[in-house]
Amino acid sequence: MVAHFLRLKLTLLGNTLRRSIWQTIGLCFALLYALFAVGGLVIAAIIGGGMDPLLTGHVITLAGAITVLCWWIVPVFVFGVDQTLDPQRFTTFAIPHRALISGLAVAGLVSVPGVATALAASGSALAWWRAPWLIPVALLGAALGVVACVVGSRAVTTALAPLLESRRYREVVAVVAIVPLVLIGPAIGWASEEIGAVSKEASGGAVTVTADGSLFTAVLARFGELAAWTPFGAPWSLPVAVHEGAWGVVAARLAITVGTIAVLWLIWTRSLAKALVTPSVGGGKGVRSKGLGWFGRFPATPVGAVAARCTTYWIRDPRYAAGISVIFLMPVILWLPARSSDNLELLLLAGPVVAWVLAFSVSNDVGYDYTAFALHVATGTTGRADRWGRALPVLVFGTVLVVLIALLTLALSGRWDLTAPLLGICLGTLGLTLGVSSVVSARLVYPVPKPGESPLKSPQGAAMATMLAQFLAMIVVMLLALPLLGIGIWAMASGNLVVGVVTLVIGLAEGAVLLVVGIRMGARTFDRRAPELLQQVQAFP
Template sequence: MVAHFLKLKLTLLGNTLRRSVWQTIGLCVALLYALFVVVGLVFTAIVGGGMDLLLTGQVITLAGAITVLCWWVIPVFVFGVDQTLDPQRFTTFAIPRRTLVAGLALSGVISVPGLATTLAAGGTAFAWWREPWLIPVALLGAVLGIALCVVGSRAVTTVLAPLLESRRYREVVAVAAIVPLVLIGPAIGWASQEIGAVSHETNGGSVTADGSLLAAVLARFGELAAWTPFGAPWSLPVAVHDGAWGVALARFLVAVGTLALLWLIWSRSLARALVTPPAGGGKGSKSKGLGWFGRFPATPVGAVAARCTTYWIRDPRYAAGISIIFLMPVILWLPTRSSGNAELLLLAAPVVSWVLAFSVSNDIGYDYTAFALHVATGTSGRADRWGRALPVLTFGSGVVVIVALLTLALAGRWDLTVPLLGVCLGLLGLTLGVSSAVSATLVYPVAKPGESPLKSPQGAALATMLSQFLAMAVVMLLALPLLGVGVWALVSGSVLAGWLTLAVGLAEGSLLLVAGIRVGARSFDRRAPELLQEVQSFP
């Protein structure tokens, strides 16, 4: 039965590639890139094993721990778990739960990240070629590490999925999911303190030619990571090499125990999801009046703007982005406590500007079949583009200004108020213009309305990465003049440069916003039926 899952996954993947030439090209590019990275990692590990075996083992332990952590965390923020084999589709089949979980776990390896992780983990085991008897131990640790990656990723997203489908809990869960990002700052500060402590313990803080400081630092962090569920499986050959059989057994039990616990959590969560599938709606809330439709003008632009504003407030798929916006000052404030570089806080407002404006780059994809209303009613491209941009301009400008003033107060750099506002407002306008043009040309699958925000539709990851990469590249290219003037104002401290940054930001932002909306409107009027056909064909 498990073999049938693997065959089904390969068949669905092949059908997806035959249906879309761009997905085939994207997969080939991703495979080539992954192969290049894997070959580089394996070659580095083998060379390092020939030079310093224990140091290489510590590096592999740290890299493996980071890999497992990324497998658990990244799906929550970015693409979700690949739902090519959606468990809900097997509800009517009498498949034993153990078989279903095993089949889904093995099929999770058949993807670009899964294959890359498997090849890298297996290849780095040969870093112990100077001690061949340790290679089987390293391979055993690699298998446990890969299992922790796949099973842990599935367990985390399966547990969080029903919570994020509920409007009552989505804000809380979205904020909780950002906690790992918030901890980046304290982690960097703690790491700096550890490195400083080790530098004073090793040769009075001087880095010798043989890299004794680096080795001591890696040994300390490697030892800490080895006792966590993330790094335990990768540290087995290090412990066995040192003859610490009791330590090796303890770390093996940590890895196996964590894997068993994750398997149990995933299995029970999956069983509950199959027996009680997510409801499409829920208890409706009592509302008075027309809501946002009564606050915007009674025009086509106002109607589209009111509907998009309602999306921002009530659609759980937007919750993660909103939570990141409000936590961005906190995320950047924590590293400044250890580095003392208060100016780092000033990056929060430009990032918020970019996130808000870029959020409408796939609004048609989020509409799904509701986009048929725009086509059926003959909504013009101008009304659609301006209607989607208006909520971001109306509310986003206020949010950006508030974040900018907050970070200026925390950094104590009120002298940079004018250039910072110029960069933020200019970046908001030009990014919104690019998003308005891109969203009428490129659409890609996203979670459907009512589905979990963590769910990634079949074949969506590659299309998402390619579309967002192209759009971000265009934004960065167009923002170079504005960023150049802004950096000049920051470095020189000139009042004239500050006001010039504000003027350039407002002028460039307004010009590119209008130009982007016009380009998007023409593309919308020309391709509206094709866009509807594309979103209706999303898996």
Template sequence: MVAHFLRLKLTLLGNTLRRSVWQTIGLCIALLYALFVVGSLVVAAIAGGAADPLLTGHVITLVGTITVLCWWIVPVFVFGVDQTLDPQRFTTFAIPHRSLIAGLAVAGLISVPGLATALAAGGSALAWWREPWLIPVALLGSALGVVACVVGSRAVTTALAPLLESRRYREVVAVTAIIPLVLIGPAIGWATEEIGALSRETNGGSVTVTGDGALLTAVLARFGELAAWTPFGAPWSLPVAVHDGAWGVAAVRLVIAVGTIALLWLVWTRSLAKALVNPPVGGGKGARSKGLGWFDRFPATPVGAVAARCTTYWIRDPRYAAGIGVIFLMPLILWLPARSSGNLELLLLAGPVVAWVLAFSVSNDVGYDYTAFALHVATGTSGRADRWGRALPVLVFGGVVIVLVVLLTLALSGRWDLTAPLLGVCLGTLGLTLGVSSVVSAALVYPVPKPGESPLKSPQGAAMATMLAQLLAMLVVMLLALPLIVLGIWALASGNPLVGWATLVVGVVEGVALLVVGVRMGARTFDRRAPELLQQVQAFP
């Protein structure tokens, strides 16, 4: 039965790849990237084992702990990312429950993350190549870790399936998930800087490689020991305990690992049995609404109707809300490296970045409309009305947000003398990027998460198309913004008020001019390609 599930999974995967060239390209790129990452990790493990096997064992424990946590947590945010073997489809088949569970568990490894995790886990055992008798112990721990990843992922998603079926819950969770994901990089940078500062204090103000290495070793060993006693890190720490001769500790950690897997298996079995008898039903009570909402606030014109609908999307659609959440976190993201380096002027980058993100977020608005774009085609909405209707909400609400971010960063950095040039750069970036987005969204569309899906979900085969379209648009924006960027840097370096006011004037004039030109070009492209755009969005996988 397990072999049958594997053949079924491979057959479904092959049919998916034959249906879409982009999915085949995306899978090939993902496999190559996964092989590169796995190869790098294995080489690092072998090199670390030659230098310091014990420290390498602690690092493997930490990495394994993070891997297990990601396998358990990420599917909660990206629920339904792999539905090729949805258990609900086997409800009418007389498949023994244990066979169904075993088949789903093994088939769960047939994916890029699953294969990469299994290969990296097996390769990590080579860290003990100088003591070959520990390699079987490491392989046992790696196997238990991989099983914990797969079984834990299935158990968590199956147990939370009734809750995850609620669209409102998915929206809140998906938007909330953006916060820790965005803060991972700045937090790592801040922690690294703090460790370096602590090392300098420990060495009496003299920075030495030996001191930094000793401190880093102590930190990794400490965190590795703590992680080893958790259900996430226990399987990966078995060779470390055996290496130290702590057979009792190794036995306890083995019990923790096996007990965790057994408990997860029990939770998954009972949750799946309940789900197969009483499958969760999504939906629920619809949201109550009074009046016409934003349609009451915008003029009763084609431009006003499109603007009202887009404003509603910005407020209620979690795919847009996720981007807004990143925007409001931008000052905090830049605050951590600015504080660590002592250069608070880094905060001034928040304004231009927010302006670019806001304006560039509508570069695939037609793709986000999905089948609702048929209303524009069926009603004969003109390109001018469509382009200006999508641009107005960004101009009105985005302009207010940008001004607030600029004022906040100026107050935190204390550089009020840069108010005029910073506003010029931000407003110019908003206008010219919005003009480019107006053209791009009428010329290029690519798959995005569908309405109701998690904003963290990436449609299969969309990676390459998304990357190429966004890279092209960003290059155009950079070229058009080059004069404005040069003026802004000049104003920052010279501190000349005249240059600052010139930057403000040039930014506003360039932004308005390129916005008007971009909207007109986008309108002509929209009028010419509207039926083709509808066909493309309806064909999204």
């Protein structure tokens, strides 16, 4: 049964690549990059093992702990559950539950991240080449670490998927998923305190830091020991404990690893069993509404109708919730590292980043419409009405939000002298990115969760197409923003008021011009490709 799942996963992957040449190219680039990165990591492990095996073991423990944490968090926050083999599609085949779980677990490794993780984990065992008898122990730890990655990822995403079907819980899940990002600042401060403590001990002679007196080695050893006692780092630390002859520690860490995998397997099994018996239908309970909502607030024109519908999406569609949570938490995310580094000017990045995220959010609005896009084609909605209708909500509400965030960060950092250049960069970024998004959304569409589905779901082939489209659009945005960013950085560095005002003027002018040009180009492309766009969204898996 496991072999059958592997063949099915490879067949589906091959069909996806044959359907889209761009996905094939993107997969090739991703594989080459992954092989290059894995090769570099394995070589570093071999060299480190030859110089200091114990220190290398601590580094591998830290890297493994971070890898497991990323496998658990990133799919929830970015891509969601891989739906290439959607378990609900096997409901009518009466497959034994244990066989279904095992097949899905093994098939979960058939991806670029899965292959890269397995190769890197196996190659890390070569760090113990000076003590060959430890290589089997390292391979066992690596295998358990990879199992923890896959099973943990599936357990977390499967357990959380039903929650996002309810509007009450999706914001909570989004905040929980963003916690690791928020903790970056405290982690850096904690690391600094640990380094200071070790340095104090070393200078006072209270303890022997290392055999060669290396402070850096002592810090890595301390963090490696701490990570080794967590479910994330325990499997990777087994060869270190065996090397030191601490058999009690080996048994304890092995128990932590096996216990964690068992708990995660149980969570995944029960969550999947519940999902197969009572599959989620999304949407939650209906809510009575009075009046026409946003359709009564916007003008009764084609542009107003599209703008009202898009505004309703932003407020009520759970698929937009993750992006909104990032926007509102951006000042908090930047506040922590800025506070720990005593450089509050880092907060000023929040405004431009929020402007970019907001404006780029409409780059795949056609994909989010799904079959509802047929209304635009059937009613003969012009490209101009469609492009302006999608851009106006972001332009109106986004301008207010970006300005408020910029003023907030200026107040927190105490740099009111940078008001003009910062507002110029923020508003210019909002306008030019919105213009680029208006063109991109008429040219490139990629699969997204369908209306009513959980935002955690990621349709087949969506990850590669999403990354490729966003990468191309980001390149264009960066190239167009270079003049504005250049003069803005000059104004902030020099503190010249005149240059700051010039930055504001250039930002407003460039943002407005590129917005109008982008909408006109997008409108012409939309008028020419509307039927083709409808075919593409209807063909989404």
